[in-house]
Amino acid sequence: MNIYDLAREAGVSIATISRVINNHPQVSEKTRKKVNEILEKHNYTPNAFARGLVIKSMKTIGVLTIDIRDLYYATVAYTIEQEFSKLGYSVILCNTGGNTQKKINYMKMLAEKNVDGLILVGSVFKDKKLNKAISQLAKNIPIVMVNGFLEAENVYSIICDDSYGIAMCVDYLYKKGHKDIIYLQDAKTYSAQAKSEGFSHGMIKNNLVLTPFSILNVKKGLKGGYHAVEHLITCKQNFSAIIAGEDITAVGAIKKLKELHKQIPENIAVIGFNNSIIAQCSDPELTSVDNKIETIGIGAVRILNDVFEGRNVPSKTVITPNLVIRKST
Amino acid sequence: MNIYDLAREAGVSIATISRVINNHPQVSEKTRKKVNEILEKHNYTPNAFARGLVIKSMKTIGVLTIDIRDLYYATVAYTIEQEFSKLGYSVILCNTGGNTQKKINYMKMLAEKNVDGLILVGSVFKDKKLNKAISQLAKNIPIVMVNGFLEAENVYSIICDDSYGIAMCVDYLYKKGHKDIIYLQDAKTYSAQAKSEGFSHGMIKNNLVLTPFSILNVKKGLKGGYHAVEHLITCKQNFSAIIAGEDITAVGAIKKLKELHKQIPENIAVIGFNNSIIAQCSDPELTSVDNKIETIGIGAVRILNDVFEGRNVPSKTVITPNLVIRKST
DNA sequence: AATTAAACTGTAAGCGCTTTCAAAATTTAA
DNA sequence: TTAAATTTTGAAAGCGCTTACAGTTTAATT
Numbered sequence: 001m002n003i004y005d006l007a008r009e010a011g012v013s014i015a016t017i018s019r020v021i022n023n024h025p026q027v028s029e030k031t032r033k034k035v036n037e038i039l040e041k042h043n044y045t046p047n048a049f050a051r052g053l054v055i056k057s058m059k060t061i062g063v064l065t066i067d068i069r070d071l072y073y074a075t076v077a078y079t080i081e082q083e084f085s086k087l088g089y090s091v092i093l094c095n096t097g098g099n100t101q102k103k104i105n106y107m108k109m110l111a112e113k114n115v116d117g118l119i120l121v122g123s124v125f126k127d128k129k130l131n132k133a134i135s136q137l138a139k140n141i142p143i144v145m146v147n148g149f150l151e152a153e154n155v156y157s158i159i160c161d162d163s164y165g166i167a168m169c170v171d172y173l174y175k176k177g178h179k180d181i182i183y184l185q186d187a188k189t190y191s192a193q194a195k196s197e198g199f200s201h202g203m204i205k206n207n208l209v210l211t212p213f214s215i216l217n218v219k220k221g222l223k224g225g226y227h228a229v230e231h232l233i234t235c236k237q238n239f240s241a242i243i244a245g246e247d248i249t250a251v252g253a254i255k256k257l258k259e260l261h262k263q264i265p266e267n268i269a270v271i272g273f274n275n276s277i278i279a280q281c282s283d284p285e286l287t288s289v290d291n292k293i294e295t296i297g298i299g300a301v302r303i304l305n306d307v308f309e310g311r312n313v314p315s316k317t318v319i320t321p322n323l324v325i326r327k328s329t
Numbered sequence: 330m331n332i333y334d335l336a337r338e339a340g341v342s343i344a345t346i347s348r349v350i351n352n353h354p355q356v357s358e359k360t361r362k363k364v365n366e367i368l369e370k371h372n373y374t375p376n377a378f379a380r381g382l383v384i385k386s387m388k389t390i391g392v393l394t395i396d397i398r399d400l401y402y403a404t405v406a407y408t409i410e411q412e413f414s415k416l417g418y419s420v421i422l423c424n425t426g427g428n429t430q431k432k433i434n435y436m437k438m439l440a441e442k443n444v445d446g447l448i449l450v451g452s453v454f455k456d457k458k459l460n461k462a463i464s465q466l467a468k469n470i471p472i473v474m475v476n477g478f479l480e481a482e483n484v485y486s487i488i489c490d491d492s493y494g495i496a497m498c499v500d501y502l503y504k505k506g507h508k509d510i511i512y513l514q515d516a517k518t519y520s521a522q523a524k525s526e527g528f529s530h531g532m533i534k535n536n537l538v539l540t541p542f543s544i545l546n547v548k549k550g551l552k553g554g555y556h557a558v559e560h561l562i563t564c565k566q567n568f569s570a571i572i573a574g575e576d577i578t579a580v581g582a583i584k585k586l587k588e589l590h591k592q593i594p595e596n597i598a599v600i601g602f603n604n605s606i607i608a609q610c611s612d613p614e615l616t617s618v619d620n621k622i623e624t625i626g627i628g629a630v631r632i633l634n635d636v637f638e639g640r641n642v643p644s645k646t647v648i649t650p651n652l653v654i655r656k657s658t
Numbered sequence: 659a660a661t662t663a664a665a666c667t668g669t670a671a672g673c674g675c676t677t678t679c680a681a682a683a684t685t686t687a688a
Numbered sequence: 689t690t691a692a693a694t695t696t697t698g699a700a701a702g703c704g705c706t707t708a709c710a711g712t713t714t715a716a717t718t
Contacts, residue, residue: 002674013698018676028696045441049387050674052378053703058442060421067407074403078396081424090438092389093422095410109419112374113387136372222609251610258612280551281580283587283612331704342668347706357666379704382673 001042010038021046052114059089061117061304062110066098071276072246072293076121076146079297087305089116098124098189104133111137117304123148125193142307144300147191149316156307158299158317162191162273163198165289165321169243169271170202172323178241178269179208183215184228184253186245195245195273213237218249225252233260240268241329247272247279247288254282254328269329284327291321330371339367350375381443388418390446390633391439395427400605401575401622405450405475408626416634418445427453427518433462440466446633452477454522471636473629476520478645485636487628487646491520491602492527494618494650498572498600499531501652507570507598508537512544513557513582515574524574524602542566547578554581562589569597570658576601576608576617583611583657598658613656620650 007014012031019027020035027035038044052058063080065073081091092115094106103120110118118141124130134143135152143155150157166183173181183199185192196215203210216231218224225244229252232239244250250272254264262268264284272279275290296319306313336343341360348356349364356364367373381387392409394402410420421444423435432449439447447470453459463472464481472484479486495512502510512528514521525544532539545560547553554573558581561568573579579601583593591597593613601608604619625648635642 004674014675015677015698015700016696019697022676026696031696045437047382047674048442049378049381049385050703051676053376053382053674053705054676056378056703058378060442068397068410069400069403069407071398071400071403074398074400077422078398078424081397081422085423085435090421090423090442092419093406093410094414094419095407106414108374113377113389113419222606248606248610255610255612277551277577278607278610281577281584281607281610283584333704343705344668344670344707345666348667351706355666360667376704379673380706382675382704383706385673 001044002047006035006038006042006044010035056114057116058114060092060113060115061089061119062092062094062106062113062115063119063121064094064096064103064106065121066096068093068095071278072274073121075276075293076297076300079294080119080301083298083301087301098122100124100127100130103130107133107137111141115141116308117141118143119146119300119304120144120148121146123150123190124188125190142304144303146296146300147189149190151315154307156303156313156315156317158296158303158319159194160191160291160296160319160321161194162289162291162321163194163201165273165291165323166195166198166243167202167205168321168323169289170199170206170208172325173241173243173269173271173329174202174206174208176269176329180239181208181214181241181243182228182232182237182239184218184225184242184244184249185215186218186220186224186249192245199243220246221248222252222255225249225254226256227252229253229256229260241270242268243271243273245273247274247276247282247286250286250288250328251278251282254284254286265327265329271323271329275324279324279326282328287326287329288324289321290324292319295319330373331376335364335367335371335373339364385443386445387443389421389442389444390418390448391421391423391435391442391444392448392450393423393425393432393435394450396424397422400607401603402450404605404622405626405629408623409448409630412627412630416630427451429453429456429459432459436462436466440470444470445637446470447472448475448629448633449473449477450475452479452519453517454519471633473632475625475629476518478519480644483636485632485642485644485646487625487632487648488523489520489620489625489648489650490523491618491620491650492523492530494602494620494652495524495527495572496531496534497650497652498618499528499535499537501654502570502572502598502600502658503531503535503537505598505658509568510537510543510570510572511557511561511566511568513547513554513571513573513578514544515547515549515553515578521574528572549575550577551581551584554578554583555585556581558582558585558589570599571597572600572602574602576603576605576611576615579615579617579657580607580611583613583615594656594658600652600658604653608653608655611657616655616658617653618650619653621648624648 003014003017006017096103138154145157147159218228272286272288275288279286279288332343332346335346425432467483474486476488547557579599601615601617604617608615608617
């Protein structure tokens with residue numbers, strides 16, 4: 001069933017059909033009603049390809065995340081999807097696993113599909129090849145980077161000030177009397193980079209000793225935190241507090257600490273990041289940095305929509321996190 | 330830059346351009362090479378609308394989940410996306426919040442966008458209105474239901490035998506000497522329905538007493554489990570084991586049990602469902618039913634692809650779960 | 659060298675829609 | 689009642705691609 005069939009049945013031209021479908025005002029009430037009845041009757045849905053060919057928009061945006069199974073990305077993606085859905089857009093979701101080539105392939109595919117915009121969530125720090133691809137693509141499609149940054153035409157960033165978030169943790173722990181603080185870094189993203197910097201700054205600012213051993217590179221996930229503590233103990237390193245780049249890493253650390261019969265927070269304080277449900281599941285409940293995931297998701301959508309509608313948009317938006325204090329500190 | 334521009338530049342016809350883009354064999358090596366060079370040079374990407382208009386396929390499928398922030402749905406969606414990506418398809422993700430009308434709206438939108446197929450993850454049990462919409466839509470688009478079932482033309486199901494999964498838990502607990510077992514049900518999906526049935530069957534099979542209080546309806550999430558235990562205690566109900574419909578619910582229950590200084594598993598045994606990362610984060614680590622999420626996701630993609638390629642597909646596929654035993658029992 | 663077959667390329671139609679421009683119908687003004 | 693202004697409608701072009709069919713070139717066969 002297409003526009004021609006409908007036109008024939010209604011005894012009008014295809015132009016008229018098109019007009020009522022698109023709510024153009026210059027159609028008489030009478031014909032509008034007649035056409036609408038026929039549309040209803042056939043439960044007609046216009047062909048998006050044909051329409052897209054003319055309009056050049058599919059009302060679709062692409063979202064690239066690293067791995068949707070990670071609650072952080074899931075929440076960002078969820079928020080974006082819900083917000084865009086309100087605006088009549090749908091989102092194509094891509095899981096890149098953080099792989100640059102995969103990202104580029106996805107971007108190319110999305111370009112072919114003529115998405116109206118692109119949101120990249122979580123970028124590797126200073127990925128030259130990717131950045132080139134992004135600036136290239138941005139010539140045709142507006143791009144928003146969530147927790148990533150790139151100076152280029154038609155690309156916009158919205159980031160959480162993760163650096164400040166971690167610095168806040170250091171301040172807080174310092175006030176509680178902690179001197180030997182360890183930071184567990186678990187990724188090499190733009191965001192992870194910021195966190196490390198925030199840690200260093202926080203330590204220095206409070207005149208705490210920052211050694212090359214203060215920052216520990218660990219694997220993602222439970223095991224990362226678990227093995228980190230193991231390592232700290234075998235190396236006989238002194239520490240009274242641990243800050244982890246993600247809640248799950250913190251929980252892994254807690255697990256090992258408990259096995260070693262350390263009391264939390266009496267012997268060792270632990271702080272996580274993301275303020276996810278895991279922080280609440282943890283025993284003891286985990287103090288964690290709330291990095292405002294929903295705010296960021298909503299912001300990303302807003303930015304893109306503003307661009308669509310020709311409004312002026314700052315190329316960088318920064319959101320301030322805050323510390324949620326629970327039982328682990 | 331379109332096919333005409335390219336044709337002019339290459340000194341060939343648009344048909345030839347199209348042929349090399351689509352790897353048709355009947356193009357001479359010489360012209361193929363020449364055209365490819367020009368394609369490269371302009372970094373040309375064909376217009377998917379125009380192509381879709383002819384081919385009637387966008388190489389896109391729609392996935393409806395309840396809430397991607399739930400790890401279960403995230404994992405299903407992730408698996409589906411990755412598998413389809415290998416086949417050259419992209420997926421449009423929709424979060425319905427379990428709302429029937431929203432589901433129907435999404436389905437209509439996806440139909441307009443001419444998705445090649447649809448996967449519905451997690452259906453409410455016996456939702457008449459939705460089922461009607463599904464059978465209607467399936468006339469045009471093949472639909473796969475994950476953990477849902479509907480007898481209709483062109484709709485296929487892949488489900489985990491959740492009923493058996495819970496029955497297994499009962500068997501296991503019975504062998505461990507438990508008699509008073511409580512089941513915490515937290516949803517009204519097809520899957521939740523199956524779980525309750527499995528519980529009842531398991532209890533009866535083992536000649537255990539099944540009272541109306543054996544099955545407790547609780548809210549989703551941590552609090553559901555927490556309040557459930559609270560309720561059991563205030564009602565002075567006798568129980569030595571709890572089976573929860575989801576890991577997070579089990580963790581909530583554990584939390585309250587600990588507050589009441591109950592030893593787990595010595596005083597009370599607890600079992601979760603989904604075998605998610607939460608089961609590993611829990612302290613003690615949670616025994617949980619592995620409902621084979623990846624297997625199901627891969628299966629769903631396979632089914633849809635088989636349909637696309639005209640192969641014969643059974644209308645119902647059942648996957649058997651298994652019990653992962655950890656420290657909580 | 660002439661004929662036939664095979665390989666390659668081009669023309670043109672059509673996918674289903676939006677939109678411009680002109681024509682027809684209606685309303686308003688004179 | 690007629691002319692002018694306004695509202696409503698329709699014809700046709702074009703969006704960028706695929707593909708059937710016809711035409712042209714090249715290779716193979718006699």
